[in-house]
Amino acid sequence: ARAYNTVTPSSGKVLSGGVDANALHKPKRFFGAARNIENGGSLTIIATALVDTGSRMDEVIFEEFKGTGNSEIVLSRKISDRRIFPAIDILKSGTRKEELLLGPDVLQKVFVLRSMLHKQEDEVEALRFLYSTMLKSKSNIEFLDSMNESTK
Known part of the structure; x- marks a missing residue:
């Protein structure tokens, strides 16, 4: 433009x-x-x-x-300065109308995931938490299930 x-x-x-x-x-x-x-x-x-x-x-x-x-990915200088890549601020990034893309059960698990990410200290800690948890999972469903297990 x-x-x-x-x-x-x-x-x-x-x-x-x-x-x-x-x-x-x-x-x-x-x-x-x-x-x-x-x-x-x-x-x-x-x-x-x-x-x-x-x-x-x-x-x-x-x-x-x-x-x-349809989607907004926000990059973070703070994350980039810490040499963590991709430097995506996952707290500010997201997809619009994801309820049309995901089933109700998966959507609920994504809401739980977001809630857990927002409990982190800042966007750097949220990304570290996400990354470390993903490494322990073999699939997306297993990953989302682990988020729900940790809230019980």
Whole structure:
């Protein structure tokens, strides 16, 4: 969207942050392609967004596209600084409408897992807890079952 904002002829409608309204049209169409496949099939589009840069333009672009994704993965500088990779903040990351992807029994186990992760001191400890527990499990179901066992 930043690149389109640079090269798109001015429409006269400028959003806050200096983003031209027309600059967002093509990127939005591109992201819409993930849901607009003829004859079925699936297309996954992965995008990144700059946040906490101090730029109003970055904030406007992020807010415009935030609701278009099905999943949000938040990277953590704190985790990265500790040389733990991938540096994903699992407390802030997630999938929208996961109730449509998971059965009720698995969904309940995922809720228990999230509850246990949020009890950790911070995102680093949550990731360490998740990783160490996953190493002890042979499958996703065994892993989720172990979360439920530890709450009893």
